[in-house]
Amino acid sequence: MINVAIIMGGYSSEFEISLKSGNVVHKNLDSALYRSHRVHILKEKWVYVDESNQEFPINKDDFSVEVNGTKITFDVVFNAIHGTPGEDGLMQAYLELIGIPQTSCDMYQSALTFNKRDLLSVLKPYGIKTATSFYLNKGDIINETEILEKVGLPCFVKPNKSGSSFGISKVKSKEELLPAIEVAYKEDNEIIIESFLDGTEVSVGVINYKGETKVLPMTEIVSENDFFDYEAKYLGKSQEITPARISDEIHSKVASTAKKAYEILKMRGFSRSEFIIVNGEPFMLEMNTVPGLTTESILPQQAREAGISLPELFGNAIQEALNN
Numbered sequence: 146m147i148n149v150a151i152i153m154g155g156y157s158s159e160f161e162i163s164l165k166s167g168n169v170v171h172k173n174l175d176s177a178l179y180r181s182h183r184v185h186i187l188k189e190k191w192v193y194v195d196e197s198n199q200e201f202p203i204n205k206d207d208f209s210v211e212v213n214g215t216k217i218t219f220d221v222v223f224n225a226i227h228g229t230p231g232e233d234g235l236m237q238a239y240l241e242l243i244g245i246p247q248t249s250c251d252m253y254q255s256a257l258t259f260n261k262r263d264l265l266s267v268l269k270p271y272g273i274k275t276a277t278s279f280y281l282n283k284g285d286i287i288n289e290t291e292i293l294e295k296v297g298l299p300c301f302v303k304p305n306k307s308g309s310s311f312g313i314s315k316v317k318s319k320e321e322l323l324p325a326i327e328v329a330y331k332e333d334n335e336i337i338i339e340s341f342l343d344g345t346e347v348s349v350g351v352i353n354y355k356g357e358t359k360v361l362p363m364t365e366i367v368s369e370n371d372f373f374d375y376e377a378k379y380l381g382k383s384q385e386i387t388p389a390r391i392s393d394e395i396h397s398k399v400a401s402t403a404k405k406a407y408e409i410l411k412m413r414g415f416s417r418s419e420f421i422i423v424n425g426e427p428f429m430l431e432m433n434t435v436p437g438l439t440t441e442s443i444l445p446q447q448a449r450e451a452g453i454s455l456p457e458l459f460g461n462a463i464q465e466a467l468n469n
Contacts, residue, residue, distance in 0.1 A: 146178070146179070146180050147178060147179050147180065147220045147221060147463065147467075148179075148180050148182065148217065148218065148219050148220045148221075149174065149179045149180065149181050149182065149219065149220070149221055149222070149223055149463060150182050150184045150193075150208070150219040150221075150222045150223070151167045151170050151171050151174075151181060151182065151183055151184065151222075151223045151225055152167070152184050152186050152222055152223070152224055152225060152226055152231060152236065153166065153167025153168070153183065153184070153185060153186070153225045153226060154167070154185045154186045154187045154226060155186060155187075155226040155227060155228050155229060155230060155231050155232075156186075156187070156188045156228070156229050156230060157227070157228030157229050157311075158228070158311045158332070159227040159228040159311070160187070160227075160228075162227055162437060162439070163225055163226050163227045163228070163231070163435075164185070165439045166225040166227070166437055166438040166439055166442070167183060167225035167226075167438075168183070169438055169439050169440060169445075169455070170223055170225055170438055170459050171183050173455040173456050173459055174223075174456065174459055174460065174463075175456045175460055178460065179460070179463065182210075182217065182219070184203060184210075185200075186226060186230065186231070186236070190202065191203040191205065193210040193212065193217070195212065207243060208222075208240070208243055208245055219245060220245075220246075220467070221245065221246050221247065221248070221463055221466050221467055222236075222240055222245055222246070222247040222248065222466075223247070223248050223459065223462065223463060223466075224236065224237075224247050224248050224249040224414075224435055225435065225438055226435060227433075227435050227436075227437070229259075229306075231249070231435055232249075232255060232259050232433070232434055232435045233255060233256055233259040233306065234252040234253065234254075234255035234256035234259070237249065237250070237251055237252040237255050238252040246466040246467055246469060247466055248414050248415075248462040248463060248465070248466045249413075249414040249415065249434055249435055250410075250412050250413050250414050250416070250434050251411075251413070254410050254411065254412055254413075254434065255434055257410065258410070258412075258416075258431075258432045258433070258434050259306050259434070260305060260306055260335075261303065261305050261306070261337050261430075261431050262278075262280055262305050262335070262337050264431065264432060265278070265429065267409075267410070268406055268409065268410075268429065271405065271406075271409055273402060273405070273406055273429050274426060274427065274428045274429065275428060275429055275430075276296075276301075276339040276340045276341075276342050276421075276428055276430070277295060277296055277297075277339070277340040278296065278337050278338060278339045278340070279291075279292050279295050279296050279337075279338040279339075280305075280335070280336070280337055280338075281326065281335070281336040281338065282334060282335050282336075283330055283334035283335070287323065287326065289319055289322050289323070292322065292338055293319060293322070296338055296339060296340040297340050297341070298316065298317060298318065298319075298341075299315055299316060299317045299341040300315075300316050300338055300339060300340055300341055301313060301314070301315055301316070301338070301339045301341065302314045302316055302322070302325040302326055302328070302329050302336060302338050303329060303336065303337050303338075303339065304329045304330075304332035304333035304335070304336060305333050305335035305336060305337050306333050306335065311332050312328055312329045312331060312332030312333065313329070314328055314329070315341075326338075339430075342421040342423050342428050343423065344421045344422045344423035344424070344428075345365060345389070345391065345421070345422045346365070346366040346367075346368075346419065346420070346421050346422075347363045347364065347365055347366065347389045347391070347399060347419075347420050347421075347422060347427075348363065348364045348366060348385075348417055348418070348419055348420075348443050348447075349361070349363050349364075349399060349400070349403040349417065349418050349419075349420060350363075350415070350416070350417050350436070350443070350444045350447040350448070351403050351404060351406075351407040351412070351416045351417075351418065352414070352415050352416070352444075352458075352461075352462075353413050353414065353461075353465045354453070354461055354465075355461065356465075356468075358404055358407055358408060359451075360400045360403055360404050361444070361447035361448060361450070361451050362387055362388040362389075362447050362450040362451055363387070363388060363389040363391070363396065363399065363400070363447070364385050364386065364387040364388075364389060364443050364446060364447060365384075365385070365386040365387075365389035365390055365391070366383060366384075366385060367383060367384040367385075367386065368383040369383060369384075385443060385446065387443075387446050387447055387450050388450060391422065394425075395422060395425055395427075398425070398426075398427060399420055399422065399427045402420070402427045402429070403418050403420070403427075406418060406429065406432065410432075412434070413465065413469060414434065414462060414465070414466070415434065415435065415436055415438075415444060415462065416432055416433065416434050416436070417432070417433045417436035417443060417444050418430075418431070418432045418433075419431050419432075419433075438459075440455070445458065
């Protein structure tokens with residue numbers, strides 16, 4: 146029986162969504178193959194949480210836990226932490242140092258993809274298209290005219306390193322720019338301001354499945370709000386249409402771009418990349434390496450469409466981590 150620690154929570158605004166994801170994994174792992182343990186990684190504590198919600202502190206020296214006099218060690222870690230420290234390379238580096246395999250990509254890929262500016266800069270030379278962008282760091286002088294001359298209106302102001310659309314604003318006039326920058330700075334001290342791409346938004350899951358890179362059926366995002374923001378993602382203010390309503394030709398172009406990005410970066414584990422299709426060309430916005438895993442999340446929807454159940458999806462991730 147394989148002992149699995151499902152790490153969930155994290156230190157960012159996304160911790161509640163992560164706890165949901167982790168609990169879905171816990172419920173859906175095949176109990177004939179895996180002994181599943183929930184581990185909450187929170188700023189103030191790292192604890193193993195048993196079935197009666199009793200907490201036992203994790204020993205950070207070897208990532209073990211003592212429960213009623215018995216020491217439990219883990220064969221593998223299932224990473225369900227969105228945001229820091231599970232999606233930016235910190236947990237990956239720690240687990241690699243102590244020699245425990247884990248289900249997400251490696252430390253470098255994790256840190257790179259979590260930084261939107263760096264990710265897009267690395268992929269650009271490979272012909273992967275991106276929006277026109279302007280970068281700001283906290284403390285920089287803000288020249289609104291210069292920014293808008295480069296990116297135009299409307300534009301998007303985003304924290305460089307955050308997820309679940311926290312801190313993102315769509316700016317339609319010059320007057321809205323400074324307040325949007327302030328909102329983004331609440332999440333991160335680095336900002337990316339991008340030109341508006343008018344097209345079809347699709348979300349593309351790419352995973353290692355049975356040793357192969359597999360592109361899952363795509364999801365078309367139709368937001369009732371101005372863009373795919375937090376409300377649209379989690380409070381039902383959007384339609385997520387899987388498979389996406391795009392032609393076979395465009396589908397194969399987007400799929401090959403998503404697969405190319407995954408393989409250029411030497412990714413493994415789950416990934417979900419966001420693209421806007423403009424005049425038949427995919428423009429990449431970002432890549433998430435610990436995407437939502439709740440039953441209503443996009444990647445599980447896509448797996449279902451591909452005929453992969455949640456127990457198969459999660460079990461495969463563990464087997465891939467152990468084989469790696």
